[in-house]
Amino acid sequence: MLINQFLLLGAVLFCIGVYGVIARRNAVMVLMSIELILNSVNINLLAFALRNGSVDGHIFALYIIAVAAAEVGVGLALVLLVYRNRRSIAVDELSEMKG
Amino acid sequence: MVAQNIAFGIVAFLMIFGAIRVVTVKNVVHAALWLVLVLSGAAAQYIILTAEFVAVTQVLVYVGAVMVLFLFGTMLTRAQLGQEKDVNNPTWYLGIPAAGLLLTVMVIALLSGFGDEELPTDAPVVSTQQVSDEIFGPYLLPFWALSFVLLVAVIGAIVLARKD
Numbered sequence: 001m002l003i004n005q006f007l008l009l010g011a012v013l014f015c016i017g018v019y020g021v022i023a024r025r026n027a028v029m030v031l032m033s034i035e036l037i038l039n040s041v042n043i044n045l046l047a048f049a050l051r052n053g054s055v056d057g058h059i060f061a062l063y064i065i066a067v068a069a070a071e072v073g074v075g076l077a078l079v080l081l082v083y084r085n086r087r088s089i090a091v092d093e094l095s096e097m098k099g
Numbered sequence: 100m101v102a103q104n105i106a107f108g109i110v111a112f113l114m115i116f117g118a119i120r121v122v123t124v125k126n127v128v129h130a131a132l133w134l135v136l137v138l139s140g141a142a143a144q145y146i147i148l149t150a151e152f153v154a155v156t157q158v159l160v161y162v163g164a165v166m167v168l169f170l171f172g173t174m175l176t177r178a179q180l181g182q183e184k185d186v187n188n189p190t191w192y193l194g195i196p197a198a199g200l201l202l203t204v205m206v207i208a209l210l211s212g213f214g215d216e217e218l219p220t221d222a223p224v225v226s227t228q229q230v231s232d233e234i235f236g237p238y239l240l241p242f243w244a245l246s247f248v249l250l251v252a253v254i255g256a257i258v259l260a261r262k263d
Contacts, residue, residue: 001103001218006148007209009111013118013137015202020122022194026186028127028172032134035165036118039141042157046148050218055225055233061145061153062230065160066245070252072165076172077259083176084262092188 006047013040027079027089031072038068103147103220110147114140125186127173131166138162152227 013036020033042061049057083089117136124130138161145154234242 001107001147001220002213003216003218004209004213005104005107005111006144006218007213008206009114009144011202011205011209012115015198015205016115016118016122018201019194019198022197023122023187023191025188025191026127028169028176029122029130029186031172032121032130032169035134035161036121036137039138039161042153043141043144043148046145046150046153047218049150049225050148050222051216053219053222055229058150058153058225058230059233059238061150062156062234063241063245065153065156066249069160069165070249072168073252073256074259076168077256079172080175080260089176090185 003047003051006043010040010044010047013037013043025090025092027082027091028076030091031075031079034075035068035072038064107144107147110140110143114144127177127186128170131169131173134169135162135166138166149222149224151224152230 017033017036017040020036021030024030024033042064045057045061045064049055049061079089082094086093114137117133117140120133121130121137124133138157142154142157142162145151145157
């Protein structure tokens with residue numbers, strides 16, 4: 001088992017997530033792409049935990065899972081609020097703060 | 100070990116295919132269901148990486164709770180069911196060179212940095228006891244901070260989403 005196969009899988013998932021964040025217009029789909037990015041980071045952390053023979057990577061992965069759950073909760077509440085005010089969740093229409 | 104490599108290959112292919120579907124399908128519900136495939140595949144990879152507690156947590160939190168949140172969010176923010184026309188930005192194609200460039204840089208860096216370094220294939224599975232000893236030992240303070248983050252997130256979500 002090469003360590004690079006896991007790191008490359010993480011890199012591919014990360015880039016797919018970045019593409020999703022840039023390309024998607026629907027705010028819920030942007031949040032899904034962010035989940036892809038966070039999962040690719042977790043795969044890297046666990047690969048390095050196995051490589052170094054330590055448990056620290058597992059703790060970081062668990063904390064990332066918890067923070068991601070909090071992020072999705074608040075993010076979806078924000079999306080609901082935007083939808084209630086504007087009847088749309090297109091992220092490119094939110095341009096009130098544009099200079 | 101050949102068996103682990105075969106398992107890795109199958110799961111990795113399914114994950115990448117599912118991830119590409121997540122960012123390309125037009126239907127939000129279908130994207131959420133493809134995301135289930137990616138997250139379950141990630142749990143399988145964690146088991147290959149001898150992290151069984153993290154894998155179980157992944158299934159419980161992501162496939163269980165986060166997915167339900169996504170489906171509720173989709174349900175509450177869509178006027179009509181079925182295909183949607185404008186799920187992509189007008190300039191969606193700019194994401195391809197951005198992600199491609201990023202992937203190129205990362206692949207070059209990883210290949211030159213780690214080459215063909217091997218992971219130990221006979222490592223024992225990390226037990227839940229080891230994980231909990233770490234969390235409630237050296238990592239106790241971040242654990243407290245994390246519980247406050249979760250509390251604030253719950254209160255914040257309620258404050259943001261309630262109607263009045």
